[in-house]
Structure formats: C-alpha cells, structure tokens
Amino acid sequence: MREIVLLRLHGVLAQFSKPEMPAIVWAAYNLGVAPADEESGVVQRLEQLVGEGRVGCSFRTCTRRFYEKFLPAVEKSLSATQAAITDEDLDWASRWLTGNIRPGARKSAAASDRLSTAIRRLREPVGPVLKMFLDDTVLGPASGDDVPLAAKLGPGGEWFCVFTDEGLLARYREATGAAWPQIGRWTGRDVVRTAAGRIFPTGVLINPSPALGAGIEATLPLEPDQIARLAREC
Template identity: 35%
Template sequence: MTGENRPADGGRSPAVLRAENAASRLHKNAGVRRPGLRSELGADLRGIWGIADDDPPHRVCAIVHLRLVQVLRSMAEPASKLEQIVLAAYNAGPVPLSGNKTERLASIPGRSGRSCDRDLRPFQEELLVSLRTGRQPLSAHEIGAAERRFAARPAGPDPVAAPRNPIHGFHTDADQVVRWFLGESWCAPADAVREPIVLDLGERGAWLCVFSDQGALDHYRGTVGCGWPLSLSGTGREFAGRVHGRAAPTGLLVDPSPHRGRGAERAFSLSPSLIAQLSPDFPS
C-alpha cells in the first residue's frame, strides 16, 4: 500500500469532464435533433469532436451522428445488434422520432424499452471513454453524406424531382457513377427485424431497392402501396455487400421511379454480375 490518493475524477481534466457531462445528456429530449444542439454540446465537446463555431445546425447534427457511429463500430458487440437501439436512443436515424428516449426505445419492434435501455449502457460507457482517446478524423465526404440525413428537405409534391447525383451520366461514365454510389449513403426498405426487403420479380430476378434518402423511399412506398414497415440506412458499398452474400443472385435498383414511364433518367441498377465483380471492395 502506497497510501496514494487518486482524485475522484480519475485525473481527467476539467475540459474532459465538461465534455463527458455534455455527452451523457445527448439522449435527452429530442436527442441530436433538439433545437440548440450546438449550445448543448458546449465548447469542450465541440472541440473534441471537431465542430466549428460557424457550422450550420444540420452539419452539427451530422458530425455528432458520425461520432456516435464511430463509437458503435469500435465496440466488440456487433454493430448491427446495437445500431437500431443507439440510433433510436439518440434520435440519429434517417427518420426523426417523436418522444423522449424512453418512448423512442419503446417503439422498437419486438423489444421492450427496459431491455433496450440495458443494452444501451455499454455504448454510453464507451462513448465517454472515447472522449479521452484518439479519434479518427472525419472526411469531407463522410460529413457531406451525413449532412443530407439532417438537412431540411424543400417542399414539393415529388421528393425525387430534384436529382442530387450524377446518375444522368450512367450510360456515358458508368464506372464513375458506380464509384459514387458505393460511397454514398442510402435508405432501403426493411422488415420488422430490420432485414432488407428483397423483391422477387420471377424471371426478372431478385432486387433490393435503395433510395437517396428517407423522403424518396416514403414517396415510393406511398405511391406504389408497398407494405414496407421499416427502413435502414447504409452506404452503397454496405448494401451491395449484403445482397452479394445472398444465396440467390440479387441486384440493386437505385432510386426506382414509382411512376411507370417517368423518372427512369434518375434511376439505374447494379446487376448481380456487376456486384460480383465489385465484391473485393466490400466490407468483410
């Protein structure tokens, strides 16, 4: 026994303690979508996470979302098991959820709010630990893709009317468009257990539809009348990897039009054979 007395805060600096306090409150009220999020984070947490004083609100939300995802992917627990719980708890999913954290967790199909809260605790502990360790820098591409999750959509009757992508050039420079697709963030329909819903079109094959954002998916679902209960988000590379792992050859339909004979210029497809060629680029 040396008789050494360690401080109750474990020797952490006041700045880190303030950042931890702010991070521990992130799930409260409307989560990362609350008004005044920048102020709630405080200067210390903003500095640790690389949030500038003049970043617009949707960029602040995007960076916070990416920092949460970084922690999620660093954990030994499979990210797929915790992802739905974390995104609901912090209101960081592609669709804003109403209510407080308890109500958001209680809305997860097939789970009780209490069990979700219990499974969330290791993530919350790891989140605080991450503030005292090194963090990977966020690329401009990552932030830009995440910003679209939180940016307000312009009003209009057709959410897919204004293309935000180079799909128009698919037939003249397919390689560039495919590379762009793999790195972008997309939404896909999911069933009650958060598995992608693949359409079996008989002789025309099996296909997973992916959409540029939740608004485009909702518009397609409402127009066509698809009974898709949920959705999930991921990069094009992640979705291509998921369909490549299926027993039946499966392709991707990207931003399909809900209107027969209209909107084809904003859509394209990745066939199962093309996805097989791309497979070395997929996450393991």
C-alpha cells in the same frame, strides 16, 4: 444519451411516408426551426405548429398521428434489433441539438443532389458514380435484423431497392403505399456485399421509380453480375 435518443427517433420516423410527419414529431419534441417555450407540453407545441400554419393538417390530425401512430412505433422499435451507432452518427445528432434545428435527411442536400444528378446523367454505370454509391449512405426496407429486404421484380430475379435520400424514399412510399416494417441505413458497400453473399442472384436498384415505366432515367440498376464484380473490389 440525448444524441442516441434522437437517432433512434429519427430511425422510427423514416418508417412514415406522410410528408407532415417530420414537422409533427420534431415539434412535439421541441426540436425545430421555431421552438416553443421549453416549459410547454406536447399539446401546446402541436397547437403552435398548426396555428402558425407550418403543417397542412388539423390539430386533431397532428395529435392522432403523434400519439396513435408514432409513439406506438417507438415502443415497438424498443424490442427490435437496433443498428449500431457510429461516431459520425453522434456528431450529426449533436449538431441538430446544438442548433435546435429540425433534423432532415442524413446527408446534405448538395451531397444527395450530386449523386442523384450523376445517376440521371448515366446511360451505363461508370467508375466515379459507382464509387460515390459505395461510399455513400443509402436507405431502404429492412428486416428485423437490419438486413435489406429483397423484392422479386418479375423475371429479373430478386433486387434490393435503396434510396439515396429520405425525400426520395418518402415519395416512393407515398405513391406506392409500401408498408415496409422497418427502414434500414447502410453504406452502398454494405448493400453490395450483402447482395453478393445471398444464395439467389440479387441486384441492387438505386432510386426506383414509383411509376411503372416512368422516371427510370433517375434510376440506376446494378445487375447481379455487376454486384459480384463490385463485391470482389470492395
């Protein structure tokens, strides 16, 4: 049960782009690199967080963001459709709880770096990188049914925008102010199959840049015709 609760909280946390939110939330639940006394309350834990300089905002701001922003989002999530939890998810959460370490990105930094680096080095998608994408976990804006949300990007049609790790997603939201109602987590293979099954031709944009015309070397676009071919091979 603890693992399930932790995973659900982590899903809600992914909706917030403020960089200090993870530190605030996990300190409040006493799951972090510097845990407080187990008998302390949320207020005392947030006071300790601020007092030790582990977050760049005031105690008042921390409490407001936890009680007025995060907890209402948790309550709202309880009535929404929840993504299925796998054994892999539970193992991941169990490692967090055993070590009492603050949860970070779903994948290891090394795994995220490998895929991000491979994308930056590409001029055209090639087999090994596409396989990494299909087998990997990505995040992006989702509907209430946990289906990727499509965005219309000019004359290029509709696209699913997904990110290879939570840091990239958070930076995008911070820079653009994107107010997505829900963040989903899927394998790249699931995203491809969903895109291929839509009525409208849909591409997939991996790690979109928040700056128009800049940073595109780290972005991998998969055109609708590529999506159709990949879906047939999945």
